[in-house]
Amino acid sequence: MIYLRGGTTRFAREEAAVLETACEANGMTFLCPDPGALGAEARSAAAVTTLFDERTVTYAFARGTGVRVLLAALSAWLRQLPRRPSPVAAMVLCAPVTASGEPGAPLYEAADPFSGELTALGVPTLVINDTGNRMGAGFEALRHAMHASVLVEETVSRHGHGASGASLLHAVWERAATFFSNASGSEFGRMRGPELEVGFHKAGELRLLPNVAAEAADVLVSAYGLLSHSRETHIRRMVDHPGTLVWARSGGLLVGCSHIRADGKWGACGTVPEYRGYGIGFRLARAGxxxxxxxxxxxxxxxxxxxxxxxxxxxxPLHDESLVRTVLRTAVHREIEPVGSDALGFVYRRKREGGKDTGPLRLCLHASRPAVA
Known part of the structure; x- marks a missing residue:
């Protein structure tokens, strides 16, 4: 499930936590992009379309200004792939905000082509409005853009809920899960995949656990295939340098791992091929x-x-070439060769350890880093 929150408020963070917990409890992959990464409309749409995966059934849950981002991404998808079905099976839109931020304003200035695209997608949609939210007129903008045949409206009241809104968040989630089940014709969020145990080892611990380091190296070589560093290189990086190994086991078998250096550089993250498709990489990344x-x-x-x-x-994703150069000089002590830029950021090449070319790369930072504020 893709969650697009409208900002970084306490309520948005609490809602993200509720949705993440619910998804993990039901064996579902939870995707929550940083709203600060979604800037201009073209960048926002490009970032969200990257999250779409036609191989699996995908649901979307958006709130506030995140609704605009989601609809723009779906519209862009249809323009690029007009004969393909929607990548989203159903979506829930909470307290939608219109383009101008004013009740009753049109969703986008280019309303006519946008309306046609969204109607063509025909995604079952539930619009939930909080009675304490003045943006209820946003539903009329959505009705105009998408036609009533695919929309259901519901109102949820804050009355009687605690200050944190925890019970409200759970109530909204339960309503969303019911809607997703009805739209898909099957039980939404049914547990699937292996039960996992997730844990951590620091480099100092791995020196005393050579078998674990060897297991992790085998997982990474299997995951990356021909693009992998050697088994010995993985072991050396995990054992000889300060950092953290995040691991996932199923029935005692190591099925995935992620190595994070002490300076925050993500060294490697992989899942053995037989266990792909269960969202293990996302679990490892969030645990890290x-x-x-x-x-x-x-x-x-x-x-x-x-x-x-x-x-x-x-x-x-970083769009600033000078910032990319600064981070890489400090982190990997390598100069880069610029390739260009697109909606998903600045692209460059550099030399790998051993002198081989990396191919075109992007640099992505976690949002809590001050350098990307």
Missing amino acids: LRQVRDQFVEVGQNATHGLRLVLGCGFR
């Missing part, structure tokens, strides 16, 4: 972020799954 908040990672320009992973976990 709880241990090391400030992180950065290099991702191949066209590495769709890698970009989906890092953007879905709240990393922010």
